[in-house]
Amino acid sequence: xxxxxxLFTAGSAALVAAMTPMPARAAPAGDPFTLGVASGDPLPxxxxxxxxxxxxxxxxxxxxxxxxxxxKWQVAEDEKFARVVKDGTATxxxxxxxxxxVDVHGLRPGRDxxxxxxxxxxxxxxxxxxxxxxxxxxxxxxxxxxxxxQNYTDGWFTAHRHLAAEDLDVLFFLGDYIYEGAVxxxxxxxxxxxxxxxxxxxxxxxxxxxxxMRYALYRTDPDLQAAHAAVPxxxxxxxxxxxDNYAAAASRHDDVPAADFLVHRANAYRAYWENQPLRRPxxxxxxxxPLHRKLRFGDLADAYVLDTRQYRTDQACGDGILAGCRQRxxxxxxxxxxxxxxxxxxGLATSEVRWNLLAQQVMMAECRYGGEAGRxxxxxxxxxxxxxxxxxxTAARVPGTVVLTGDIHFNYAADLxxxxxxxxxxxxxxxxxxxxxxxGGDGLDAVPKLQQQQRYSPHLRFTNGQRGYVRxxxxxxxxxxxxxxxxHVTRPGAPITTRATFVSERARPGLVTA
Amino acid sequence: xxxxxALLCALLPALPAPGPVHLTVSPQSLPVTTGPCNAxxxxxxxxxxxxxxxxxxxxxxxxxxxxxxxxxxxxxxxAGWTSxxxxxxxxxxxxxxxxxxxxxxxxxxxxxVPVTVTAPPxxxxxxxxxxEVTAASFRATNPICxxxxxxxxxxxxxxxxxxxxxxxxxxxxxxxxxxRAEVRTPAEGxxxxxxxxxxxxxxxxxxxxxxxxxxxxxxxxxxHQVKALRLLTLAxxxxxxxxxxxxxxxx
Numbered sequence: 114x115x116x117x118x119x120l121f122t123a124g125s126a127a128l129v130a131a132m133t134p135m136p137a138r139a140a141p142a143g144d145p146f147t148l149g150v151a152s153g154d155p156l157p158x159x160x161x162x163x164x165x166x167x168x169x170x171x172x173x174x175x176x177x178x179x180x181x182x183x184x185k186w187q188v189a190e191d192e193k194f195a196r197v198v199k200d201g202t203a204t205x206x207x208x209x210x211x212x213x214x215v216d217v218h219g220l221r222p223g224r225d226x227x228x229x230x231x232x233x234x235x236x237x238x239x240x241x242x243x244x245x246x247x248x249x250x251x252x253x254x255x256x257x258x259x260x261x262x263q264n265y266t267d268g269w270f271t272a273h274r275h276l277a278a279e280d281l282d283v284l285f286f287l288g289d290y291i292y293e294g295a296v297x298x299x300x301x302x303x304x305x306x307x308x309x310x311x312x313x314x315x316x317x318x319x320x321x322x323x324x325x326m327r328y329a330l331y332r333t334d335p336d337l338q339a340a341h342a343a344v345p346x347x348x349x350x351x352x353x354x355x356x357d358n359y360a361a362a363a364s365r366h367d368d369v370p371a372a373d374f375l376v377h378r379a380n381a382y383r384a385y386w387e388n389q390p391l392r393r394p395x396x397x398x399x400x401x402x403p404l405h406r407k408l409r410f411g412d413l414a415d416a417y418v419l420d421t422r423q424y425r426t427d428q429a430c431g432d433g434i435l436a437g438c439r440q441r442x443x444x445x446x447x448x449x450x451x452x453x454x455x456x457x458x459x460g461l462a463t464s465e466v467r468w469n470l471l472a473q474q475v476m477m478a479e480c481r482y483g484g485e486a487g488r489x490x491x492x493x494x495x496x497x498x499x500x501x502x503x504x505x506x507t508a509a510r511v512p513g514t515v516v517l518t519g520d521i522h523f524n525y526a527a528d529l530x531x532x533x534x535x536x537x538x539x540x541x542x543x544x545x546x547x548x549x550x551x552x553g554g555d556g557l558d559a560v561p562k563l564q565q566q567q568r569y570s571p572h573l574r575f576t577n578g579q580r581g582y583v584r585x586x587x588x589x590x591x592x593x594x595x596x597x598x599x600x601h602v603t604r605p606g607a608p609i610t611t612r613a614t615f616v617s618e619r620a621r622p623g624l625v626t627a
Numbered sequence: 628x629x630x631x632x633a634l635l636c637a638l639l640p641a642l643p644a645p646g647p648v649h650l651t652v653s654p655q656s657l658p659v660t661t662g663p664c665n666a667x668x669x670x671x672x673x674x675x676x677x678x679x680x681x682x683x684x685x686x687x688x689x690x691x692x693x694x695x696x697x698x699x700x701x702x703x704x705x706a707g708w709t710s711x712x713x714x715x716x717x718x719x720x721x722x723x724x725x726x727x728x729x730x731x732x733x734x735x736x737x738x739x740v741p742v743t744v745t746a747p748p749x750x751x752x753x754x755x756x757x758x759e760v761t762a763a764s765f766r767a768t769n770p771i772c773x774x775x776x777x778x779x780x781x782x783x784x785x786x787x788x789x790x791x792x793x794x795x796x797x798x799x800x801x802x803x804x805x806x807r808a809e810v811r812t813p814a815e816g817x818x819x820x821x822x823x824x825x826x827x828x829x830x831x832x833x834x835x836x837x838x839x840x841x842x843x844x845x846x847x848x849x850x851h852q853v854k855a856l857r858l859l860t861l862a863x864x865x866x867x868x869x870x871x872x873x874x875x876x877x878x
Contacts, residue, residue, distance in 0.1 A: 173697070173698055173699035175700065179684075188682065208682065225835065266786070275764040293767075294766060294767045294768075294786075295765060295766055295767035295770070295786070297764060297786075301764065302787075303785065313696055313697045315696070315767060315770060316696065316767060317767035317768065320700055320701055320702045320710075320712060321682065321703065322697070322699040322700060322702075323697070323704055324686075325701075339676040371703075376702065376703055376704070376705065376708065376710060377706075379703035380702055380703055383682075383703065399680050399702075399703060404754070409698075447877050451648065
């Protein structure tokens with residue numbers, strides 16, 4: 114075992130050169146591991162490991178020339194890397210923004226592992242990850258968290274520092290990992306005088322180089338790095354990874370032709386794949402990227418990681434929060450697209466597990482905004498009631514459906530019914546809408562707008578407007594959710610507290626305070 | 628003969644095929660006046676002349692006297708597709724006037740663009756002659772210089788809805804005499820309330836406007852010799868409740 118470690122530490126230039134068909138290149142000057150490490154999409158036998166070389170992360174191409182670099186990796190059973198069980202050499206290719214994706218196989222199910230990378234004399238920080246339970250296992254519990262929406266300019270990623278300290282099997286990140294708008298020299302409301310960003314960051318991201326730089330900026334954050342290094346993530350995107358409120362090939366700007374927007378989308382999707390721990394089959398082909406997938410956790414849970422942006426019909430009635438929009442109910446309108454919808458409905462209907470988690474972006478519960486009676490948000494499932502009805506009709510037959518949501522920068526606990534206008538009927542599923550990591554700034558516990566929504570929508574059992582995340586524990590028969598909140602994000606170092614706890618029974622869904 | 632030719636073709640190393648990406652840059656030369664908001668754009672065009680999609684790059688290099696907002700353009704290009712990307716070129720106040728050169732390269736192609744740098748003429752307005760133009764915050768779609776570029780169709784907005792006050796500031800390297808500040812603001816959601824302030828060791832208000840609904844509003848005040856002047860914006864006329872400033876002209 115020590116021998117393996119020795120090989121790693123000593124390095125073997127000849128071996129590396131033989132394994133790497135690219136032109137040999139001098140090692141990068143300076144520590145190239147400024148963006149941390151990550152793991153993701155745990156399977157019983159393996160995980161994806163990620164890093165990206167960028168000795169000068171705020172420069173285009175991270176301060177590296179157009180050359181490929183060999184990067185060695187190790188997976189060990191212990192934090193000190195005394196018991197290395199897998200290792201190898203990957204390539205940080207210039208064509209992929211010097212990102213590294215290692216699809217590790219041959220690990221044992223339901224186990225903690227530690228991993229790290231090395232290039233030349235530089236060794237990355239170590240990450241901890243955990244494989245999924247065996248497919249045939251009958252786990253007693255699954256611990257996970259739900260996080261989303263981390264606009265860098267709105268504050269500090271303190272929530273991630275706290276997430277890193279939680280004991281989790283997996284973290285579901287439900288989109289808006291980056292924001293496409295301008296970042297000022299001192300990082301907006303962070304007002305971080307040490308940041309001194311170049312004015313390239315004042316440009317809205319639309320080309321591949323700008324998206325790569327934006328991911329590099331976010332990934333330099335030490336709290337975000339800590340959360341990635343602590344637990345495997347299962348990620349999906351929402352809109353800001355491309356552009357606010359886009360729908361499939363439609364930009365939010367009506368004057369942008371679809372063909373132009375698809376070039377923009379291709380650049381955004383490429384950078385997303387490069388910068389997240391995703392397997393090679395998820396790689397985009399031009400503007401198309403198959404992101405939806407299922408992760409299994411023994412017989413306890415399947416997690417359907419959904420994509421509600423890429424295939425959706427354009428928002429009804431011109432988007433917005435509207436009353437009386439009949440177009441939303443038109444046949445053929447879809448949030449998931451026909452392929453993803455059929456895959457999901459079939460998966461749910463033939464479920465072999467206790468719980469089905471739908472890790473997705475936008476709020477599924479009907480949410481009436483008040484004011485003009487019956488106003489609904491056309492960007493959410495309320496704008497696509499056909500797809501929602503199909504899922505909830507299936508959930509009514511298959512117990513254990515839990516919808517996990519991001520997007521909206523508020524906490525909600527919601528009961529889901531096949532007919533939201535009949536509060537006397539039993540819920541068929543529950544939804545946990547997790548607040549943002551930073552987006553929206555410091556926030557408030559009690560938000561009048563949300564309280565008004567609760568009056569118009571009695572199935573919304575809880576609302577809160579602070580920043581944070583949702584921590585969950587699934588056992589054989591019960592879901593427990595802790596809404597974890599922060600008092601502020603525009604200053605670093607906020608403590609975290611549990612604002613509310615809800616439980617729901619698999620056999621009798623419905624959120625009640627614990 | 629045919630056999631020989633075939634043999635030759637098989638034996639000769641393949642000649643480097645011309646790349647599928649064609650680079651062009653316009654304009655072919657660029658006059659730039661010094662000052663942060665007197666920048667000009669180069670348009671970098673990458674054309675995919677092949678029948679398969681490619682990822683293409685263009686790199687830009689310039690002497691230190693010139694500032695390029697970006698030095699790389701990378702994009703996916705569908706078959707037959709051309710992307711045109713603007714690159715902002717500026718020269719700081721005090722940059723020696725003269726001729727410079729920007730090189731744009733993609734693969735084995737490159738184009739040189741001559742840049743002629745001049746100082747603003749003495750007749751130019753004080754906004755044009757400002758050495759620094761800064762603001763409380765901004766948006767990518769409405770940057771700071773949009774209110775100092777002489778084009779009333781573009782405007783600056785701050786980056787925070789419903790948060791007041793905001794500010795928009797001009798700094799000069801040497802003292803200038805100011806006695807007049809003209810605010811141009813959009814008809815929809817324009818500025819309502821603001822103060823004009825000069826720096827005299829502290830910010831001193833020299834003019835105040837309240838309840839404005841006009842698109843152009845001029846304040847005059849006793850002459851002051853200063854190196855900095857700012858607009859402190861206090862309220863807008865609805866529409867997202869933010870600062871919108873189309874042009875700020877000081878004399």
